[in-house]
Amino acid sequence: MDGRSLSFETQGDVLRVAGSVDEDIVAVLQERLADFVAGHRGQVVWVDVDDVDFLPSAGIGALVAAQGAALRAGGLLTLVAADGTLPARVFALMGIEHDATVARGTAG
Template sequence: MDARALECTARGDVLRVVGSVDEDVVPVLRERLADFVAAHRGRMVWVDVSEVDFLPSAGIGALVGAQGAAVRAGGLLTLVAEPGTLPARVFALMGIEHDPTR
């Protein structure tokens, strides 16, 4: 997969991730998440993955790692996944807390 197929768009305190998070783009996702957390150091932010159509364990690890980085920076990162979406189902199966809407 081409990394351009993964779209990460920041608008205020929300980072919207769209596309497939396959193994080839996980480093891109990690970088975008790190930049987003750094830009919002000490604040509450949301990462909306409702439009992600493929999310392997490495992608989940990147998202959970960003949550930890946000906490270490004095903030909070909440994952957003609309009900019925692939990410919402994966989060529910894995016991990962997330917000159904933002």
């Protein structure tokens, strides 16, 4: 796969991910998350997955791993998934902490 099933948009300290995180494309997600965390070392950042419509366990693992990488770098990565979205339902079922929205006044 060439990355067309996923799109990414960075706005300051927010990375927005949209599309389908299928098993073939999870490496692209991992790379983008690693780059985003490295570019915001020691900062508070958000990854907004509201527009993700398919999220297998490998994708969840990539998101959780990025949270760990951010913590190790002295920062914090918060997953954002609005109530009722597929990611929010998955996170709730798995007990993964997330926010429904990006904290206002902090995102660029």
